[in-house]
Amino acid sequence: MxxxxxxxxxxxxxxxxxxxxxxxxxxxxxxxxxxxxxxxxxxxxxxxxxxxxxxxPEEEPGDVVVEGRDYARLNNQFVVPVVEEGSVAALVVLSLSLEVAAGSRDVVFAHEPKLRDALLQVLFGHANIGGFDGNFTSAANMRVLRSSLRDAARETMGDHVLDVLIIDIVRQDVDAR
Structure with a gap:
């Protein structure tokens, strides 16, 4: 006791x-x-x-203005399949934000479907050339990916987009049975 x-x-x-x-x-x-x-x-x-x-008034996190710039986080993640020998070997999931000119957030969100299509084309192309294989987060590899995404975003949105920021990136290998 x-x-x-x-x-x-x-x-x-x-x-x-x-x-x-x-x-x-x-x-x-x-x-x-x-x-x-x-x-x-x-x-x-x-x-x-x-x-x-x-x-x-307090600003919301998505409304941050820095030196005449805003940051617009794209609403949904991007899911990119990595295909090897005719089947999906892995999935890469990315979250992206855009650095835009001040006051351009609404323009970006108004054209988000077209922008997402252009960014997905770049991501699929990057996957097809092996950009998500091996050490896919190396500085050189990420620099190429960011540059390609920025070029596609500028081609779609013009001078509204200043840069593309990769917020999250993860690769999940698919277990082939």
């Missing part, structure tokens, strides 16, 4: 200590201010420039 009592007692002590530490170390709750007072509360010295920065 004593052997069972010690672990249960330690369990309760550990849980109590964890809850106490969480309460002690948690940040204090933020006070909710009326909407007009938010900027004044965030600018402690009364500096009008700080109040303007604090009152600026």
């Amino acid at each position: 004593k052997a069972l009592l010690v672990p249960v007692l330690l369990l309760f002590l550990g849980t109590g200590a964890g809850v106490g530490a969480g309460m002690l170390l948690s940040p204090p709750p933020e006070e909710e201010l009326p909407e007009g007072e938010v900027a004044a509360a965030e600018a402690p010295c009364g500096d009008p420039h700080e109040a303007d920065v604090a009152a600026a």
